Amino acid sequence: MAFDDGTIEVIDRGAEYDVRVDDELVATVPDWLSSAIADPPHILMPMATAVGDAIDFEAPQFGITVLGAADGFTAAGTTAGFILWMRGRGILVDPPAHSAHYLRRNGISSRKITHVILTHCHADHDAGTFQKILLEQRVTVLTTRTIMAAFVRKYALISEMNYDFLQRLFCFHSVKIGEPVHFQGGSIKFFYSLHALPCIGFRAELAGKSIVYSSDTYYDPDGLAALQQRGIISAERCASLCTDCSVQQADLLLHEAGIAPIHTPFDALAKLPDNIKRFAIAAILLVTDIFRKFDVESIVDVLSVITTRSYSAGEPAGDEGRFLRIVKAGIVMYERDGARPSPLRHCDYLINGARPFELRYCDYFGEGELLTDATHAASATAATRVEVLEIERGDVQYLFRRRPNLMARIQQRAKLSYDASWAAIGANSVFSGFSMAQVTQLQSVMRQHEVGEGEVIWRKGDEVLDVVLVGDARLAYRELADVRGATREDLEPFGPGALLVNVYALENRLRHELTLTAERAGTIFHVIGEDLLDFLDNNPGAFIWMRDTLVVC
Incomplete structure (x- = not known):
């Protein structure tokens, strides 16, 4: 890699990597530090838990879940990071790389975690933040403008994305030192730590309890006094670092060393005094895709008609046709139209090796039958102890009649053939890694269409208005057969799971350059361009895979 002021080269030597700057060896990095995984979608998309291993994590009202406590150079440990829980919602703090796999494996729904705190831009603290940004839902990153600017510059270079595109993938909440950020009825107040580059720690408070996190910092009263005497820090800064920042009275103090x-x-921590050394429903609605765009008044309307009900493991989780049900806690196994999650029945369209009908936090079911005349042979069974939010049929119809566009999407999804749509989604390399929540969103904008042999799907010169996901049909571009030098692979028809997409053309209202026809009759699924762009806006991981390609198989 060449820069204006020199070159950097990384040489793979099998068990280790040599890093050379201007042709001079500056470092040798062991292979275990590389975090290399052969198939990138496995990094970007969370793995589904096998049905037999179903577990569900019960988040504390106020507390933490430690994800790692090691430094960036320890082979046997995971880098320091944790989840800060406040009334059942989580904030990832400097998440370790690949933390999504840990969360999934331990039954922690990624949709309970909507925010990330980025303390500074050393790789053992920010790499997991970048991965989280590429996951299924848009997250909000809390940090200062200075730290965010460094983060964007760094990962724009690493990923070869431009600044503007990278910043489209997440929401940035700029925090100010000393000013509280309000979250879930509590507050988080940030302070600057003393580190090799800009770094922040914080104090979180909720219901009279407090948690302080130092982040990487230098705390040693004698050492800080020496820095003050040398004129490196002011007397005010020295006093603040000794009493108001990483070390302060709290119910829980998390301090690095x-x-x-x-x-x-x-030894500086060992000298601390004993008094320091002792160590919700609206939120669910707002991260459920069908309620995400409801205003405050509408959410109040929903809250007034919701009831909560519990089911024991193995118990039927309600009948179809009477309620819209949203999973609040636990795992529900859902069967519809004979498609079962049971491991005893072979299913060709697996999602990450697990049956696709595993419903978790914020997943919902029963909506189609409440808003359409469609009937389905469906059942839901609690795999663990389950709590669900229930809204009766009449209340659901009242709420959604005032939102015709949303109602139309739900009705459209209810008309899909479950087997056909799941088969197409499961055959696509990107969609097959989707969570159940993402699949639900995708199905709500898919329109099923039966095509005959020879039928034209797109005509050259027409405006690009949609994308196509192939079911059991076979599609091909007519003009390719006449292209000189076209290979046999070029002429191979697009089969099940192929997604024909041109995001750039949709965004810029361009025209088709080729004519797409059906070589074999069968099922295809259309997604209107506006719906796809809205879907990608809420699923930046999928945006990454689609933005520079025309076919995703």
């Missing part, structure tokens, strides 16, 4: 002078020596 390492090698001075950019980390806190262990």
